[in-house]
Amino acid sequence: MLYIQLRRKNEVKDRLINRGWFVISVAVVWILTYFVSRGVLETADLSSTARIVVALIPAIPFAAFLWLWITNIGQLDEMERKIQMEALAFAFPMAILLLMVLGLLQLAIPLSPEDWSYRHVWSFLPLFYFAGLALAWRKYK
Structure with a gap:
């Protein structure tokens, strides 16, 4: 058995x-x-x-x-799911923060579309997820 x-x-x-x-x-x-x-x-x-x-x-x-x-x-097992959830719980608010700050900065000063367009900003989102994943792994491992 x-x-x-x-x-x-x-x-x-x-x-x-x-x-x-x-x-x-x-x-x-x-x-x-x-x-x-x-x-x-x-x-x-x-x-x-x-x-x-x-x-x-x-x-x-x-x-x-x-x-x-x-x-x-x-x-995944319960611990790995918790780690994934914490990574996303870190990444989602960071993405909102980035978009909010960029939106307000765009009103304050002209931002170059060559540096801050959608095709550039989206690449920050996986970085936020992996940063959250590293923090969660460090916390639980």
Whole structure:
């Protein structure tokens, strides 16, 4: 009986590890499609319809990544879920703070769109998540 329980635990752990690599692979595909789309939009002379299609292409692998990531969180143990929740609880208010400050600064002074447009600011959001993840890991490990 104990052997069967340990075997099932190991099977779940192996499945999570394999699923984790798949999630990472989908994330890499998303990042690559983002940069390819961005390059095409910056260099190619396309119609408006084609530009919209190219701009929306990275949304497909990103949606797959989100679905896999959220599904994977459901498979984690209680402590790992708590760590993920704390990382998000740190990242979400930090994102609001960033957008609020940038919005107010934009009213106060002209901000360069080459430095502070949507295509630049979104990259702070994963940084906030990973900072929150590091803080939560440090707290619980």
